[in-house]
C-alpha cells in the first residue's frame with residue numbers, strides 16, 4: 001500500500017500570503033470564516049485544522065505590521081467553537097511554551113480534547129524573541145538557548161499532568177470523598193504539585209506538533225513531538241530536512257513513522273497549466289501591493305524606505321547593518337543584509353525590475369501550481385519520495401480558499417489510493433496513525 005498523505009488546513013494567516021483586495025476575501029475574525037474553512041476541510045476528510053498564534057501584534061517602524069491590523073484572536077477559544085460545528089476534524093492550535101504555564105495549557109488542551117471527542121492538538125513554539133513576553137508578568141525573559149530546555153520540560157510536565165488523573169470510586173461511606181491522583185513535578189523550569197483538574201481525555205495525550213527550525217527545535221521534535229510543521233516545501237530541501245529529522249529519532253528509541261513531517265504549502269489551481277500560471281502571477285501581484293513591496297524591502301534594508309516609489313528602482317543607499325532592528329516580533333529573515341541587497345540588486349539589474357517586481361520575483365512563488373491532476377500527482381510524488389508525510393495547506397483567501405482544492409484535488413488523491421475516503425477513527429491520533 002502506498003504511503004497515505006496527511007492533509008491539514010491552515011487558516012489564512014496575517015502575512016501577505018493572504019489576499020485582502022480580492023472581492024471574495026472575507027473576515028479574519030468572524031466565526032463564520034473559521035467555520036467555513038473548517039467545514040470545507042472536514043468535507044475533504046482532512047486530518048486537522050490549524051491555527052497560528054500571535055501573542056502580540058508585530059510592529060515595523062513602530063507601526064502595526066502588515067495584516068496584524070486585523071487582530072489576532074485567541075487560538076484555543078476559536079478551536080473550542082469549532083469543536084461544536086465539526087465531528088472528525090483535528091483541531092490544532094499554536095501555543096507558546098516560553099510564556100504560557102504547563103498547568104494552564106494542560107487543562108485547556110485536555111478540555112478541548114473532551115469537548116471535541118479526542119481531536120485536540122498543540123503546536124509548540126518558543127517565540128522568535130523577547131518582544132512577545134512584554135505582555136506577560138515575567139516580561140521578555142529566557143535566553144534563546146534556554147527556550148528549548150523550557151519547552152522540553154514543559155511538554156514532559158503537561159504529559160505528567162494528563163497522566164496523573166486516576167479516577168477512584170468515591171468512598172460513599174466516608175461522605176463522597178474521592179481521590180483523583182496527585183502530581184508533583186520538581187525540575188529546573190517548573191516546580192509544581194497538586195491535583196490535576198480534568199479527567200483523562202479521549203486521546204490521553206493530545207497530539208503534539210513542533211514548529212521551529214533550529215537544531216534545538218529539530219532535536220525537541222525528535223525527542224517529544226508527534227509531528228513537525230516545517231517550512232521545507234521544495235522537493236530536494238524537503239528530502240534533506242526529512243532525512244535529517246528522521247535520523248535523529250533512533251537516539252530516542254523512536255521509529256521513523258512516529259514523527260510526521262508536514263510542511264506548510266500554497267497552491268494555485270487552473271483548468272490548464274497556462275491558466276494556473278496566469279492565476280498564480282495575478283495572485284502574487286495582489287499579495288505584493290506597492291506598500292507590501294516597500295515593507296518587505298525595509299526588512300532587508302532595516303530602514304524607513306516609505307519615501308521610495310515601489311514602481312521605481314531599488315534604493316542606492318546600503319542597508320543599515322548595525323542599527324537596532326526596525327521589526328518587532330518577527331524572526332530575522334536575512335542574516336546578511338548586505339549580501340541579500342547585493343543579490344537583489346543583481347537580479348533587478350539583470351531583469352530590469354522595479355522594487356515591486358523584484359519583491360514579486362524573490363518572494364512567495366506558490367508551492368504547487370497546475371491543474372488538479374498535475375497538483376495531485378506532484379503532492380503524491382513528494383510524499384512517496386519522502387520529501388514529507390503530508391501538507392498543511394495555506395490558502396490565499398479567507399474563507400473560501402480551500403473550496404477548489406477539496407472539490408478538485410482530493411477526489412484525485414482518493415482515486416490514486418493515497419488519501420482516505422472516510423475517517424478511520426474518531427480521534428486525531430487515530431487518523432494520523434499515531435500510537
Ligand SMILES: Cc1cc2nc3c(=O)[nH]c(=O)nc-3n(C[C@H](O)[C@H](O)[C@H](O)COP(=O)(O)O)c2cc1C
Pocket residue numbers: 051052053054055094096125126127128211212213214215216217218229230231264331
Ligand atoms: C512553520 C513555522 C510556523 C510558526 N508559527 C508560529 C506561530 O504561529 N506563532 C509563533 O509565535 N511562532 C511561530 N513560529 C516560530 C516559532 O515561535 C519558533 O520559536 C521560531 O521559529 C524560533 O525557533 P527556531 O530558532 O527553532 O526556528 C513558527 C515557526 C515555524 C518554522
